[in-house]
Amino acid sequence: MNDLSPWAASVEEIFDANTARELYTHLLGSYKIKVYCITNTLWLRIECPGGMLAIVRAAYTPTGSFKITLREKTTEGFRVRLKFATGFFETTISFPGGEFPMVRYTTSMKTLEGLYIPFSPRDLVITDNKGARNTSKGRIQITQTGARSGLQYLSLDEPASGSLLYFQNLTALNEYCQLTGTSAGGTVGGKWPEIGFALPSSIEKSIPKGKELILSDAILALSPELPVKNAGLAKQFLDMLAAVYLHLPKPDTQMHDWPGILQKGLKDLDSPACWLHRKGQDYLNAYVCDYSTPPELMVQMAVLLPLVDYKMWSGEDMPVINTIRKGMPTFYDQKLKTVTRFLPSMEGDLSQEEEQLKPKVMDAWYLHHPMLNLCRMALHGDDVAKDLFLKSLPFTIKVAHHFNYRWPVFYNMETLEVIKAETSPEKGGEKDVAGLYALVLLHAWQLTKEKKYLKEAEKAAKTLEEKGFDLFYQGNNTAFSAKALLQLYLETGNEKYLDLSYLCIAGIMKNVQLWECNYGYAKHYNTFFGVFPLNDAPYTAAYEEQEIFAALHDYLIQAQTVDLRPSVKLLLAEFIRFLVQRAMFYYPPNLPAEMLSEEVKMGEVDKNLWIALEDIYDGWEKSGQVGQEVYGAGVAFGIVPRHYHQVKDQQVLIYCDYPVSGFRSKGRKATFTTGGDRRLSCRMVIVVQDDKKMPHFKVDAGGSASGEVTGVHRADRQIEFTVPGNQYIEITW
Numbered sequence: 001m002n003d004l005s006p007w008a009a010s011v012e013e014i015f016d017a018n019t020a021r022e023l024y025t026h027l028l029g030s031y032k033i034k035v036y037c038i039t040n041t042l043w044l045r046i047e048c049p050g051g052m053l054a055i056v057r058a059a060y061t062p063t064g065s066f067k068i069t070l071r072e073k074t075t076e077g078f079r080v081r082l083k084f085a086t087g088f089f090e091t092t093i094s095f096p097g098g099e100f101p102m103v104r105y106t107t108s109m110k111t112l113e114g115l116y117i118p119f120s121p122r123d124l125v126i127t128d129n130k131g132a133r134n135t136s137k138g139r140i141q142i143t144q145t146g147a148r149s150g151l152q153y154l155s156l157d158e159p160a161s162g163s164l165l166y167f168q169n170l171t172a173l174n175e176y177c178q179l180t181g182t183s184a185g186g187t188v189g190g191k192w193p194e195i196g197f198a199l200p201s202s203i204e205k206s207i208p209k210g211k212e213l214i215l216s217d218a219i220l221a222l223s224p225e226l227p228v229k230n231a232g233l234a235k236q237f238l239d240m241l242a243a244v245y246l247h248l249p250k251p252d253t254q255m256h257d258w259p260g261i262l263q264k265g266l267k268d269l270d271s272p273a274c275w276l277h278r279k280g281q282d283y284l285n286a287y288v289c290d291y292s293t294p295p296e297l298m299v300q301m302a303v304l305l306p307l308v309d310y311k312m313w314s315g316e317d318m319p320v321i322n323t324i325r326k327g328m329p330t331f332y333d334q335k336l337k338t339v340t341r342f343l344p345s346m347e348g349d350l351s352q353e354e355e356q357l358k359p360k361v362m363d364a365w366y367l368h369h370p371m372l373n374l375c376r377m378a379l380h381g382d383d384v385a386k387d388l389f390l391k392s393l394p395f396t397i398k399v400a401h402h403f404n405y406r407w408p409v410f411y412n413m414e415t416l417e418v419i420k421a422e423t424s425p426e427k428g429g430e431k432d433v434a435g436l437y438a439l440v441l442l443h444a445w446q447l448t449k450e451k452k453y454l455k456e457a458e459k460a461a462k463t464l465e466e467k468g469f470d471l472f473y474q475g476n477n478t479a480f481s482a483k484a485l486l487q488l489y490l491e492t493g494n495e496k497y498l499d500l501s502y503l504c505i506a507g508i509m510k511n512v513q514l515w516e517c518n519y520g521y522a523k524h525y526n527t528f529f530g531v532f533p534l535n536d537a538p539y540t541a542a543y544e545e546q547e548i549f550a551a552l553h554d555y556l557i558q559a560q561t562v563d564l565r566p567s568v569k570l571l572l573a574e575f576i577r578f579l580v581q582r583a584m585f586y587y588p589p590n591l592p593a594e595m596l597s598e599e600v601k602m603g604e605v606d607k608n609l610w611i612a613l614e615d616i617y618d619g620w621e622k623s624g625q626v627g628q629e630v631y632g633a634g635v636a637f638g639i640v641p642r643h644y645h646q647v648k649d650q651q652v653l654i655y656c657d658y659p660v661s662g663f664r665s666k667g668r669k670a671t672f673t674t675g676g677d678r679r680l681s682c683r684m685v686i687v688v689q690d691d692k693k694m695p696h697f698k699v700d701a702g703g704s705a706s707g708e709v710t711g712v713h714r715a716d717r718q719i720e721f722t723v724p725g726n727q728y729i730e731i732t733w
Helices: 006-016 171-180 230-245 259-269 295-314 319-329 344-348 364-379 384-401 432-448 451-462 465-470 475-492 494-511 522-523 540-563 564-588 635-643
Strands: 022-029 031-038 041-048 053-060 067-073 077-086 085-095 102-111 116-117 123-125 137-143 150-158 162-168 188-191 194-197 202-207 214-222 275-278 281-284 361-364 410-412 418-420 645-647 652-656 661-668 669-674 680-688 698-700 718-724 728-732
Touching: 006 041, 006 053, 006 123, 006 137, 022 067, 022 077, 031 077, 031 432, 041 085, 041 102, 053 102, 053 214, 053 230, 067 188, 085 344, 137 230, 150 188, 150 194, 150 230, 162 194, 162 230, 171 202, 171 214, 214 230, 214 540, 230 465, 230 564, 230 669, 259 564, 281 295, 281 319, 281 564, 295 319, 295 540, 295 635, 319 344, 319 384, 361 364, 364 384, 364 475, 364 669, 384 432, 384 451, 410 645, 432 451, 432 475, 451 475, 465 494, 475 494, 540 564, 540 635, 540 661, 564 635, 645 661, 652 669, 698 718
Parallel strands: none
Antiparallel strands: 022 031, 031 041, 041 053, 053 123, 067 077, 077 085, 085 102, 102 214, 116 202, 123 194, 137 150, 150 162, 162 214, 188 194, 275 281, 361 410, 410 418, 645 652, 652 680, 661 669, 669 728, 680 718, 698 728
C-alpha cells in the first residue's frame, strides 16, 4: 500500500459517516452513480458491480463550505452550481453512451476576484464498497507521461470490479494554462489509490477577476470485464480509448499543398548544408550543417525509401536517388561481414563524447532498420541492395541469437559485449527490436523463399508477448513490429500474432497526444494525435512520425482481408488524418521565427530551408532544440503517394486525408473505400490539373442518407467533400 495525502485519507471518514444526502442518483447499466456535496467538495461516487468504488472530486475549495445555488436534472444528466468565498463552480454530469458505460463531468469556475490556485488534490480515489481505501487493490496499467494524453487505464482487482479508463480532455484547459503560464503535461498521475487529475498550480500568474473558464473535463469509461493477459488488456484499452475518442473535441483539418511542399523539400535537399563529401562520394548529413558526425547508413536509407515511393508514384526522375544508392556499399565492413551504422572509413572521426559515438558501438535498432530498408529495395529489384542485405543477414541473425531476441541498448559489434543494457534501471533494453527483426526476417523469406527465415521471425515475435504495455521503445520500430505480427498471422493463421499486433498498436496509442495544445507557441501549430518517438521523449519528432504513418498505412493495406477490431481501424485512420494535417508544421518556413530555438544541439537550423525540424514541444518551449533533421526529409515523399490518387489518362487527382483501399479508375469514373469508422468523416478533394472547363463531379457515398454528397467549389479549381469513414465511394464526371 502507498502512503496517502490528507485529501485521500479523508475520503473514508467522509463517506463512513453515512450522513450525506444524495443530490442526484443515476443507474448506468450495472453501475450506480451518486452525487454529493459535502462541505467543501462536490463528489461523484461510482459504485462498480464488483463492489469497488471510484470516488471523484469534481469540485473543491480548500476553505469554507459550498453553497448550492442551482441543482437541476438535464436531458443529459445533472447540473449543479456552487458558490464559494471567491467565486462560483458549475459542474455538469452526463452519460455519453456507446459501447461502454461512460460518465462525463465538466467543471468550470467564475472568479469574483483575481485568484491563484497554488494546489489542487487529485480528483480520483479508489476504495472498497465501504469507502475504505486500504483494502482496495488494483493496477495502473497506463498513465500519462509528459504531454501525452491525460489518461489512466486501471484494472480494479480486489474486490474484482472490472476496468476503468480515466480520460481528462486537456484541450479544455488551454485557456487556464495560457492565463497562468502552466502546462497540461503530467497533470494525470498519482499512486494507487489516489490518482487522476490535479490542476497545474498557478503560483506566478493569477486568474483575473470575472473570468469564467473550464478547470476539468473528464470522461470515465467503465467495464465489468477484467482481462488478465496482456493481449486482452491491449484489446480492451484500444476499445475503451476509441469509445472515448468519439466524444472528444477535435481540431479542424485542412488540405495543405503537399505536392508543393514536396517540390520545395526536394530542391532544398540539394543544399550543401545537407551533404558531406568523402572520397568521391556524397552522403547525407543526419542534421543540417552537422559535418562533424560521420555519415550513417540509417540516415541514407531513411531518406532513400520515401524518395523511391514517390518516384514509383510519379515517374519523376530524381538524380538524388542514384547519389544515395552509390554510397550504400561503402557502409559494408569487410571484417565483420555486415553493414554498419557509421561509415567504416570515418569511424575514427567519432567524437566519443557519448556511448554510441564510439567506434564499433551499435545502437541495437540501428542495425535492423537499414537491413529492413535494404531488403525493401531488394524486393523492388535493386541488386546492389540485395547483395548487401544477403551478405549482412548472417551477422544480423548471429546477434539475435546471442541476445536471445532480447536486445540491449548498445553493444560492441566485434565482441557483442553489452555497453548499455537498459534504457533506465529495471526498464530493460530496446524491447520492440524483436518485432523489427521479425519484419527483416519476413522480408528475407519473401526475397529468398527460404522457410527458415519465416521460422526465425516467429521465434523473435513470440518474445514480444512478455513485454505487455512496456513493449514500446521507439515508435517507428513498434509500428514495424505490428506489421510483422500481422504478416505472421496472415501466413500462419495463429490468432496470437494478430493479438500481439494489437499490443503493438496499444503501445503506440499510449504514447500519443490526444489533445490540442493551444497556449504559448503552440498557437502556431497543431498537436492533436501527435506520437512521441520514445516513452519519455518530451517532443514529437518528424522522422519517427513519418515512419509510423507509413508503417500503419501498410498495416491497413495488409489487413484488408482481416476482420480488424473496429477500434483499431478507427484510431489508425484518425492518426493518419491528423498526421497529414500536423506534419507541415515540422517545416521551419511554416513557423514564426520567434518560436525556433536559438540554441541547437546538432548542426544548425535554417528557418528558410524546407527540411523538417526534429522536435516540436509543449507550447511553452521553443522547437528545433535538437536540430533540423535531414533524415526526416521523407515526410512529404511519404504523404503524397498515399493521399493523392491519380486517375488514369485524366488530369485529375483525388485527395483523401483518410487512408483508402481498392482505388480504381477507368475513364471518367473512380471508386475506392475510405478507412476508419462510419461514425466519423474525412476530407476528400478533387484536384483538376489542367485549365479546361471544370466538369460536373458526382460523388456517391453509399452510407449517406441521399447517396449523393454535395461538394464545395474552392477558388483554386478544387472541389471539396466531406465523406464518411469505412464507406464505398464512387466518383463520376
